[in-house]
Amino acid sequence: MRMKNLSILFLFIAFIACKEVPPPINYEASKKLKDTTYTISSIPIPQAKNVLIEDISGVQCVNCPDAAVISKQLMDANPDRVFSIVAHPNLPALKALVEPINKEGHKSKYDFRTGDAVKIIQMMGVPGSLPSGYINRKLFTGETSRILGRAKWANYTNTELPTATQVNIDLHNEFNSSTNKGVISIKATYTSAVNKKQFITIALIEDSLIDVQEYSDPITFEVKFNPDYVHMHVLRDVITYATGDPLSESDITIEAGRVFEKEYAYDLKIDDPTNNEIFNVVPKNAKLIVFIHEDTPDLNILQVKEIAVVE
Amino acid sequence: MKKLLLVSIQIFISFVLLAQDGKPTEDKGQFSGNFQSNFQGYVKDSAIGANTTQYEKELSSADAWLFLNYKYKGFNFSLRYDMFNNTPLFDPFVAFTGSGIGFWQISKDIGKLNLTVGNFYDQFGTGMVFRAYEERNLGIDFAVMGVRAIYSPSENTRIKAFSGQQKYKFNLRDAVVKGVNVEHRINITDDLSTELGGSLVNRTIDQTTMNTIASTINSYPIENRFDPTYNVFASNFYNTLNYKKFSLYIEYSNKTPEAIMGKDLRLYKSGGDVYYTSLSYSTKGLGISAQYKRINNFQFKASPLIVSTSPAEQGLINYLPSLTRQNTYRLLARYNAVVQELGENALQGEVTYKVNKKTMININGSAVTTLNGIDLNNKEILDWNSTTRLYREFYIDVQHKFSSKFKAMGGIQSIGYNQTVFEQKANAPFVEALTPFGEITYKFNTQRSIRVEGQYLMTKQDLGNLVNVLVEYNVAPYWSFSVSDMVNTSHGALNAPKPGEAFKLVHYYNFFASYTYKTTRITAAYLKQVAGVNCTGGVCRIEPAFSGARITLTTNF
Numbered sequence: 062m063r064m065k066n067l068s069i070l071f072l073f074i075a076f077i078a079c080k081e082v083p084p085p086i087n088y089e090a091s092k093k094l095k096d097t098t099y100t101i102s103s104i105p106i107p108q109a110k111n112v113l114i115e116d117i118s119g120v121q122c123v124n125c126p127d128a129a130v131i132s133k134q135l136m137d138a139n140p141d142r143v144f145s146i147v148a149h150p151n152l153p154a155l156k157a158l159v160e161p162i163n164k165e166g167h168k169s170k171y172d173f174r175t176g177d178a179v180k181i182i183q184m185m186g187v188p189g190s191l192p193s194g195y196i197n198r199k200l201f202t203g204e205t206s207r208i209l210g211r212a213k214w215a216n217y218t219n220t221e222l223p224t225a226t227q228v229n230i231d232l233h234n235e236f237n238s239s240t241n242k243g244v245i246s247i248k249a250t251y252t253s254a255v256n257k258k259q260f261i262t263i264a265l266i267e268d269s270l271i272d273v274q275e276y277s278d279p280i281t282f283e284v285k286f287n288p289d290y291v292h293m294h295v296l297r298d299v300i301t302y303a304t305g306d307p308l309s310e311s312d313i314t315i316e317a318g319r320v321f322e323k324e325y326a327y328d329l330k331i332d333d334p335t336n337n338e339i340f341n342v343v344p345k346n347a348k349l350i351v352f353i354h355e356d357t358p359d360l361n362i363l364q365v366k367e368i369a370v371v372e
Numbered sequence: 373m374k375k376l377l378l379v380s381i382q383i384f385i386s387f388v389l390l391a392q393d394g395k396p397t398e399d400k401g402q403f404s405g406n407f408q409s410n411f412q413g414y415v416k417d418s419a420i421g422a423n424t425t426q427y428e429k430e431l432s433s434a435d436a437w438l439f440l441n442y443k444y445k446g447f448n449f450s451l452r453y454d455m456f457n458n459t460p461l462f463d464p465f466v467a468f469t470g471s472g473i474g475f476w477q478i479s480k481d482i483g484k485l486n487l488t489v490g491n492f493y494d495q496f497g498t499g500m501v502f503r504a505y506e507e508r509n510l511g512i513d514f515a516v517m518g519v520r521a522i523y524s525p526s527e528n529t530r531i532k533a534f535s536g537q538q539k540y541k542f543n544l545r546d547a548v549v550k551g552v553n554v555e556h557r558i559n560i561t562d563d564l565s566t567e568l569g570g571s572l573v574n575r576t577i578d579q580t581t582m583n584t585i586a587s588t589i590n591s592y593p594i595e596n597r598f599d600p601t602y603n604v605f606a607s608n609f610y611n612t613l614n615y616k617k618f619s620l621y622i623e624y625s626n627k628t629p630e631a632i633m634g635k636d637l638r639l640y641k642s643g644g645d646v647y648y649t650s651l652s653y654s655t656k657g658l659g660i661s662a663q664y665k666r667i668n669n670f671q672f673k674a675s676p677l678i679v680s681t682s683p684a685e686q687g688l689i690n691y692l693p694s695l696t697r698q699n700t701y702r703l704l705a706r707y708n709a710v711v712q713e714l715g716e717n718a719l720q721g722e723v724t725y726k727v728n729k730k731t732m733i734n735i736n737g738s739a740v741t742t743l744n745g746i747d748l749n750n751k752e753i754l755d756w757n758s759t760t761r762l763y764r765e766f767y768i769d770v771q772h773k774f775s776s777k778f779k780a781m782g783g784i785q786s787i788g789y790n791q792t793v794f795e796q797k798a799n800a801p802f803v804e805a806l807t808p809f810g811e812i813t814y815k816f817n818t819q820r821s822i823r824v825e826g827q828y829l830m831t832k833q834d835l836g837n838l839v840n841v842l843v844e845y846n847v848a849p850y851w852s853f854s855v856s857d858m859v860n861t862s863h864g865a866l867n868a869p870k871p872g873e874a875f876k877l878v879h880y881y882n883f884f885a886s887y888t889y890k891t892t893r894i895t896a897a898y899l900k901q902v903a904g905v906n907c908t909g910g911v912c913r914i915e916p917a918f919s920g921a922r923i924t925l926t927t928n929f
Contacts, residue, residue, distance in 0.1 A: 083599035084586035090594070184583055258587075307591055357583030 085180035087302035095324035107252040110226040113365040119159035123277040128192035128211040148178035180303035197362040226364040258356035260305030401444030409436035413921040422919035430458035448479040461511030486522040491515040496553040496571035499691035501606040511684035528557040545674035546578035567612040598641040604630040644669035657726035703827035707789040709763035717746035736767040764788040782810040805831035836864030892927040
């Protein structure tokens, strides 16, 4: 009888679980305005390969400011070659680290969390702790995961920088300050053939957001609050679908000399349904990061470029 | 993983040595095993379509399995070494090479509980929600690698539970499968008993596979997109009611909605179910049975992204039984109804009547249609037309024993076969075939006998008319020889000669010999085999033609 009860218990343990969170499926209407493709016979010289650091962060994550410092050092050392997106995922599993602060007399002005960040990390793998990040979304040799601790960012960034890219990205942006809306034009030129389905992602980030951040005192290791912390490269929206739009709906193999020209409309008034907050991104602090990457399971970023909304 | 295997091998060897070194009075345990090897040499014959990769490049292939089992004080240790050299077993169009430990298992009985770790084969009920099995002839090895517990609190009750991953060649599928099954028998009266059963099986998709599923769905038009699920649950309930000479079996299986692969190779979200029932009556000299099965979107794989015509590559977690007759004669078994997991209705009826001690009659009829082909709410329940028909068979044979030395059998089979669906041959017309057949066996003495069989398949579709004659001479208990030839006597819709050319007879001959000594059997054959659907144990696959030599060796010890 005891064994019988155990069997019933086993059944419950095995099968009763929380409702699962589905993977990101894009039900949004595309913001694409233009989509053309053609080939050129004169293949341009490949651009130097740039690096995107996707820094998964949270305002209650005491070591996240340290990760931001590492990103900044890498960007300063490699101007226009290294870019950063600081993503605050609105994910219950990371709630204790990413939820806006409201304790010990400190209260966040902003909610940096986005549903787009959740979709990205669902695709890339949810980190067990913060700060964590992805370097060009690559699974580096010797690593078991694309999720990397900040101590590894410099090494892998420097590994990626000397490599050549297979696709050149050229960007042009037109912003209408009266409507706070703009159109970004992207030209992607393949300098060598690829045989994995290609995706494009356009992320809108915002700099210079001053708001409270928890941090660890470097001497006493006490948890403290910095009410004047300057949040940089904060992911505010993804103009394409969060996990990217297919560069070509049909083609998997793309030949050298293939050019894709696309235009996407964007709006600095953001309505993120996951945190019930409508906010306006400040144009002079806004930047668009465009990157081309492979389909699952590879996911690798082939090239990344950044352009300011207001030059 | 490799370490685990090494440890298991070491434990296995240690126990065997321990048993050998033990004192004579101690229980040394029981050691047993078997060995099987197949060798195929390929002789290209473009006339019959024997021109796959093995005919062009590898020219020969070999497979071998060595299975060892050791029982000691309630422990059971099993280990199997598998070798595949250029084998077409997994996919008849691809040569696969690999070798290693294909199966290992440690099992222990603890009172009423049996625990197993490692690989195991098992099934719940008829296998419609879970079946882990091996079908070596088709390259199928769906063993689960994991842990299983079987608890039998009484002789009428059994509870099984497991968790693991499905084996795939020498690796594992990424999905996790777990399940529970309960079976209970109740003897109500001496004449009335019932056997109840229920199962629940869960499969969880890994993140990499789910990323690909999500990416595939995101490439569809928005109106066709859907949220896929990591978890799918399949459950079934079944009952066998026995009353005197009657037996009624009913089973209902259900699967929660998930992404499944349609025939157009697009993903759809759908749940599924299967209704299955059979009624049989059996008395001295007479057996009658009737079966019905309805499958609706019951695709249950390790991943919905797996696409292959070869069952060995499909990663099936369950097994959907076929409700058509399993024929053995070469031409009677030419057309087989491959179970349609996305939807089918199947009916079968069978009568076996023993007229007297010398004469027996078998009658069988079956029909398989699409889901729309049978509607119990309509006046005409069966709607057999060009859009619904998949398969039908009518079969009758009469066996008569003329004397202790001579017996004969004759019969006829009528087949209707949707070649477009079952063999994915576009625009192939629906095959209508009529095949009379017969067999005679004459025993010269207790050791020597001769058997002659013949079938004549008549059809205007497919490859046209085929005649097959086989002569087999047996010298018991060691030797067996046979010679057969299947001849394509006239063309059908798919092999019509070019204008101005005459049809040439095509021979599919087979020379065969076997030698058996105690538990060892060696066979050798030189043969040509027509392309078609090969079914073993109700599981079928499309196979190309074969031309060449086959040598097999099997032994038990």
